Amino acid sequence: MHGRVEEARALIAAARQVVVLTGSGISAESGIPTFRGAGGLWKGMRVEDFATPEGFNRRPLEVWNWYTRRRAELEDSRPNSGHVALAEMQRHVEARGGSFVLATQNIDGLHQVAGSTGVLELHGTLRTARCQACPRRQPMPAQPADALPPCPDCGAPLRPDVVWFGEALPEDVLIAATDAASRCDVFVSVGTSAVVYPAAGLVEWALSAGAKAVEVNLEPTPISRLVDVPLHGKAGEILPQLVPEPSQ
Numbered sequence: 001m002h003g004r005v006e007e008a009r010a011l012i013a014a015a016r017q018v019v020v021l022t023g024s025g026i027s028a029e030s031g032i033p034t035f036r037g038a039g040g041l042w043k044g045m046r047v048e049d050f051a052t053p054e055g056f057n058r059r060p061l062e063v064w065n066w067y068t069r070r071r072a073e074l075e076d077s078r079p080n081s082g083h084v085a086l087a088e089m090q091r092h093v094e095a096r097g098g099s100f101v102l103a104t105q106n107i108d109g110l111h112q113v114a115g116s117t118g119v120l121e122l123h124g125t126l127r128t129a130r131c132q133a134c135p136r137r138q139p140m141p142a143q144p145a146d147a148l149p150p151c152p153d154c155g156a157p158l159r160p161d162v163v164w165f166g167e168a169l170p171e172d173v174l175i176a177a178t179d180a181a182s183r184c185d186v187f188v189s190v191g192t193s194a195v196v197y198p199a200a201g202l203v204e205w206a207l208s209a210g211a212k213a214v215e216v217n218l219e220p221t222p223i224s225r226l227v228d229v230p231l232h233g234k235a236g237e238i239l240p241q242l243v244p245e246p247s248q
């Protein structure tokens with residue numbers, strides 16, 4: 001595999017525009033459970049009961065407290081070497097005049113803690129709650145509630161500031177991600193099972209625009225056969241090897 005890692009690093013070192021898409025796999029080594037893997041968050045839970053507007057409207061408090069619990073777990077979560085490597089990669093690419101866009105499906109905010117900037121949070125964020133009736137946003141509490149907290153501005157109940165199944169992604173964020181993918185010369189997919197759309201479609205935008213694609217994952221996914229350089233292993237171990245030397 002060493003040769004393939006070298007190949008991926010050379011692609012990134014020569015790239016003018018790099019786009020990286022991450023999924024829950026990059027936070028696994030920070031102790032945050034993935035969704036679909038063994039021991040995944042959604043093991044035994046019905047996604048439609050929790051990560052959908054219908055599920056929330058049926059059991060608002062139960063869903064709200066699923067998110068306050070996940071917010072509480074963030075308190076002891078730190079970025080791992082994979083998050084840090086992507087922040088270094090961004091600095092390297094930008095220092096030589098290139099552009100670097102990191103789009104994530106994760107809602108844990110660990111990329112920003114690791115130093116990545118301009119992160120496109122495709123599925124929202126666990127760190128804020130938003131009002132259901134007005135633009136007010138505020139920090140997501142890490143303690144369970146016994147009633148949905150009211151918006152301080154208009155009194156309507158708050159909700160987690162995430163994108164549920166059946167909900168549209170924030171338009172500006174999706175446009176920025178799709179634009180960047182269709183203009184990049186290297187696209188790197190990290191730690192995602194590549195089954196949730198439209199995020200999973202970004203690699204196709206990149207490939208159809210002639211980009212080279214790299215995938216970092218523990219196991220094959222539906223895009224593994226599409227990418228130029230599939231790298232099997234842990235994001236925390238592989239990503240630091242993809243950061244070009246400062247001299248490069």
Ligand code: BV8
Nearest residue numbers: 023024025034035036105165166191192193196197234235
């Ligand atoms: C929309 C936020 C339209 C909440 C999430 C049929 C066909 C195609 C599409 C659809 C369809 N039916 C429905 C749809 C649309 C649907 C969809 O794609 N469904 C799929 C399941 C078929 N998509 C939507 O509903 C989206 N919205 O389409 O809107 C629309 C338009 C206009 C107006 C109205 C509506 C919204 C999707 C967003 C849903 N929200 N999360 C929350 O997090 O609680 S999705 C959820 O899945 C997370 O965001 C997560 O990030 C995302 C993807 O999962 P992954 O991140 O990939 O995680 P997973 O566990 O699956 O995989 C982890 C991977 O990491 C594995 O491959 C593993 O091997 C690897 N790994 C593990 N450890 C490591 C590692 N790799 C490297 N190193 C390691 N150490």
Ligand code: ZN
Nearest residue numbers: 131134151154
């Ligand atoms: Zn309000």
